[in-house]
Amino acid sequence: MTASEAKLLPSHWNRTRPRSPPSPGKWASATLTLLFPLAIRVAQARFPPDCRRRDLDQIPVAPVRGIKSARENCNSLQVILMDLGTRLDGIRVGDRKLYRDPNLPQMDTGNKKRQHFLVLLDNDHPDTYLTCARIRPKPPTLIRALISAHGVIGYLNLEQRSQLTPTKVQLNITRVTEPVLGGFRVHALPALPPLDNAPHLDRCKEIGGVYNPTSKGIAADAPIPGEQSQDNYAVGDISGKLGYAAAREWDVFLPLMGKHSVVLRTFVIYRNGESGIEEPWICSTLTRYIWSEPEYKMPMLTAQAVYRYPLVGRVLFFQPDPYGETTVLVEGLIHADGNSQNTTADHRWSITLNPPGKDFYNWTARCVSAGPVYNPYKVNVNETKEAVVGDLTERLGVLSISGGKRLIRESRALFTDDNIPITGHDSIFGKSLVIFDDRGPEARGERLACSIINGVFRRKAVAKDWFGNGLPASVSGKVEFFQQTEYGVTDIEMNLEGLKNVEHFQIHRTPVLEILEFPCEESTLYEVYNPYQEAPFHSGGTPDQMLVGDLSGKFVTLEGHTSFQQVGLNDTNLMLFGQTAVIGRSLVLHSKSPQRRWACSTIERGYAPTEARELRAIASFHHPLGYAGGYIRMTQLIHSDGSASDTTIEVNLKHPGRHDRNKTLNHNWAIYVNPVGVDATVQVLHTRCTAAGYIWNPYYTQLADPLNHDLYKSECGPDLPLRCYVGDLSARLGTVDLGNGRKVFTDANFPLEGKVSAMGRSIVIFNKDRGSEKFACANIEPDYDTVKYVNIRKPPKFVVSQFLEDVRKIMGVPEWLLTIDSRKTNVLYGGACIQLLIHFKGPQANKLEQDFSKLMTTGRLAQPSLYSPGYTPPAKRVTTSSYQLCPTRDASDVDKRKYRFSFRSSASFSRPSSLLMIVPVLCTVFIMCL
Known part of the structure; x- marks a missing residue:
């Protein structure tokens, strides 16, 4: 069975002859799904209130040359392929109906040389097209959860051909360390991304309960697994519906499409805890894959709205294609102005027409600049609010805002909607996401917070600029890393040539310094990257049992290879997003005999100049009379839509003096609002760096209660970086040391460009052992x-x-x-x-x-x-x-x-005495040959 779909949108009306069309303000949207040769299903259809019946009349065909214009109207439709009005009953107002026609011929909807359109005609004026929509093939949905943790390897495949068919469940475990696995279930939310310096990696953090939108009994209240019909179990209780042995493979109540879809939720394998009760053990996010090429993940279009005042948090939008369903993830919303420490509920939310202006922090008329609710199809909001693209409350419900990070689970949520276009003519990019508060002060208005919706782009990192360790290295080629979002696994592709006696390849803590004759040694790159402080595990473990940087231990060694090509390596622990990202660190090739570091390369961002540009900044501590020496370097990628990546920060500080080997630890550091000058060299501590002003807080965090330091310290931290002042680096990232080597940090809240930028401000290093006195300072300038x-x-x-x-x-x-x-x-x-x-x-x-x-x-x-x-x-x-x-x-x-x-x-x-070449990239590069 094949499926196709046509979405009828009010903006697509047209006529064959000039005449005043029906008012588009009276129209909503309709979705028609065609299952050949079985049936036609009409869902969510609403038409003008004065109309009782409309003809599902014709499927015209447009040639290739008319496709572009047909996206906006019906002018290019020429040949009628079939007349449905004579075969099927007409469409009634507000009906949800299934039409069956066993003799309906199957259309070649995948043919790129011509397109099919579904047309609705006006009963009173048969020569008038009320609306039309292109019929597009709708492939089956395939989602997969990769299992690679605690020594267990396998995968879960879920496949559904249409909303009218059951879901095929295939659980394949190829290696297991436990003699008996417990149940397997779907939980409501994806796990929170990992944190740097966490005591251990928790991939099951804040995943919510078993997904149960139908409010069935779970755990002890659930029926005996496999004993009753599937409608008696929670939607996410797969082992309950199919049995612990998974004797059945079809699940009638596990939707991969529609409002109750399990896409992006968490698949959990249980085991018996010490108390004998089952507990979550292995967790993996359910990710879309391409049905026709099941080894490849489906590319996702991703957008985000980041809130900074008076609440903090992020809302993400994921869509596989412009006509697919959009998954909306509310990562957590928390009050941050210090005015409320209690969770508030029943907040309406909407997408509005304009990006927000400076009134996002106003005490009166807040977020008015964001404009009205986004309604590209001109739907009459008095009759069909749920069809308004921007009215998320009507379709998805209301939101809650947590009173503190300890209550973040109360505001986390995940929704699926088929009317939020991320790209295309009616894209939500550049619009605002507004959260309302109907119980706020009258002067402020009903709008509590607003944020612009911009892109989140796939991250790519590459190691390709190789340095030999004392001798020239013959290696060439590259190792590439790809990650779509922080909720997905990282894919690794390798293509290396010129290997000589190489055995291991590992990621180390810091980038390569090009000036060194031996740039790969432990004295400069240090040990294997291990952000979770895991104990080394023998080769052959799953990624969570190995050090994050030990790639050869997790996958394969290079022993015996002079060249090596490999694709499809999936790492569930290695990140390109967030605090534990490997961008800005190094990849080292280790030789077997003798055992030494043979070659190395910095892991850099991979991007095309047409897609993005990289900004570089530096705070250089070089004043001859200063109290610290060294530098802090920062890099950030700015995409074409203005959205920015995380900022990678390299810290290399020591005490001044060429031969000074003193070490001092745990220095707090922060960004201050002003640049510094001669005050950086003042001998008296309490007057040093006074020109820097005060700590940078551009989003007025905790503005309503700025002196409540206990509240600030309890809420600001690595687990909630948006709750910190932008300038408070040590609270988000930890302290820095002087004379104790280099460190690399990744910060999502360190902007280098835009209306809020750290460029031109100063970084202040405080006294050792988390002291509060300013010890040294330097200005942030372009690098x-x-x-x-x-x-x-x-x-x-x-x-x-x-x-x-x-x-x-x-x-x-x-x-x-x-x-x-x-x-x-x-x-x-x-x-x-x-x-x-x-x-x-x-x-x-x-x-x-x-x-x-x-x-x-x-x-x-x-x-x-x-x-x-x-x-x-x-x-x-x-x-x-x-x-x-x-x-x-x-x-x-x-x-x-x-x-x-x-x-x-x-x-x-004679060749020219000098050659000058200017490269128009981020940095101007001069090359002079003498």
Whole structure:
């Protein structure tokens, strides 16, 4: 049986001859599902109140050239394929009816060369099209839950061909560690994403109870499994309906379509706890897969609305295609202004026409700028509110807002709706999601909060820029990571060439530093990434039993391979979203004999320049009189619709002084509202960094009770980062250390661009052991990267590190703003010259490159390249350099060319002395060959 569907929308009316059409304001939507050769089902059909009957009359055909225009009207319809009015009864007002025609011929709805449309005609005027809709093939729905935890491996497949057919259930367990598994059920919600530094990974956190929209008995109140008809069990109680042995495979009451769909809910395998009562053990999100290609996940269109005042939380929208059902996930809504600590209920919510303005935090007339409820089909709201696209209350019900994070489960919810288009002509992108409060102050109005709806894009990460560890590495190719949302698994694809004696591949904690000759060592990349502090497990465990970064332990080793290609690796523990994301860390290839780190690469964001652009910022602690040295680097991806990714933060701080090896731990850190100047060098602690002002709180978090510090500390944390001030980094991410190596953090609440941006503000480091005194500070500025090839004369005792140190000293530049790429160092002209690829970084990258060129050309630089407020360079500062540039070619080669006969001029033999190339990406890149 094949199915097709036509959605009749009021905006699609048209006529064959000019005449005033019926008022579209009297129309709602209708969905007609065609099951060939069985039946036609009409659902949710409402027509003008003065009409008793309408003809389901014709299925015309539009040629390919008319498809585009036919999306908006019926003008391009030409040939009538079949007349349904003479075969079936007409449609009655408000009917939900099934039509059966065993002789209805099956249409080739999948044919791309022509399209079929269903047309409704006006009884009184047969030559008038009331409305039309394209008939589209509706493939069966396939959802799957991957099981890979606690040593158990397998999957659950659920397949439903249409809303009129039962669901086929297939549970396949290929490996199990427990002798007997308990029941298996569907719970109402997906688990919350994992947190960094959590004591353990809990994939069953806040999944709600067994999904039970029909309010049947569950647990001890449920009938004996497999003994009664399936309508006596909760919808999510699969083992109750099918039996613990899953002797049956068809479930009549497990919908994959419609308002009670189980898509994106959690499949749970139980086991007996210590008390003998079953408890959730293994949890996996039910994810859509492509029915015709069941090994591939279905691409999802995802949108979000993030609330920051006066409540915090996020609402997500998932849709597989522009005409599919939309799953709406309310992750949790919590009062955040300090005015209410109790859960409030019965909040209406709607999608409105305009994006919100600055009145989202007004005390009067709040969120008025968001406009009226979104109603693209001009439905008469007095008669059919449920057909209004933006009126979510009528179709989905009301929301609750939790009084605190301990009550977050009271506001979490999941809905399925077929009238929320994420893309297309009537897309909700750029609109507002408004939450109402009918019991609020009259001056504020009925609108409590509003937020713009923007995109959430699939994350891609890639390791492809390989560094050898002391010797050039022959490896080439890439390892790619893909994750659609934080509620799905991460897919890994590998394509590597040039492997030599490589055994393991693992993710380590920090990115690669290009300046190091041995960039892959433990002293700089540290140990395998392990955010949950799990104990190492022997090879062959499931992902939750292995360290997050131990990829070869979880999947396969590279032993014996000189090249390796692999797709379809699914990691249920590795994240590209959230606090435990691996973006900004490193992938290391380990050789077997000898056992050492052979090659490494930073895991970077993967994106096309047409899709997004990457922003880079830095807080550089380089003031000669400052109290900390090092940097904090930040990167963020900005998509074409203005939405932003999480911000990856690399912290590398130490005490000032080249040879200072002191370590101090647990420094709080924060973003302050203003930049700093000479006050960063004040000796007295309580007056240091005073120009920074106060901690940055652009969304007025806890504005109604700002002095209630106990409330703030109890609500703000890694498990609720939106409840924190945007500037309160230590509360969300944890503390930083000085002199104790590098750290990488991922923060979803650190904007680098837009109306609310950290750029131009300052980062303040507080005293050790969570002290409250300001210890050091630096400004957040753009981080550019200017690259230049330079050829330097190489005397007998020339050392690259000494050359860099001398140049930095003359220019007054710290080591992290002037580096080289160790892979690009080449000896030229028989050892007479050395070629270096130099990186000039930071907000003054262009000036650093110019000053370096001046120093190399003239041998002198009168003033330091970087200005430090309040600092006067010593009179005896070194201003000259003995290093010289090399000629563009070997002198002996020039002598030989003098006597060579040629009809060309001598200028044609020499290459240009310099080449300047500007790359129009995030950073302007200069390359100069000398």
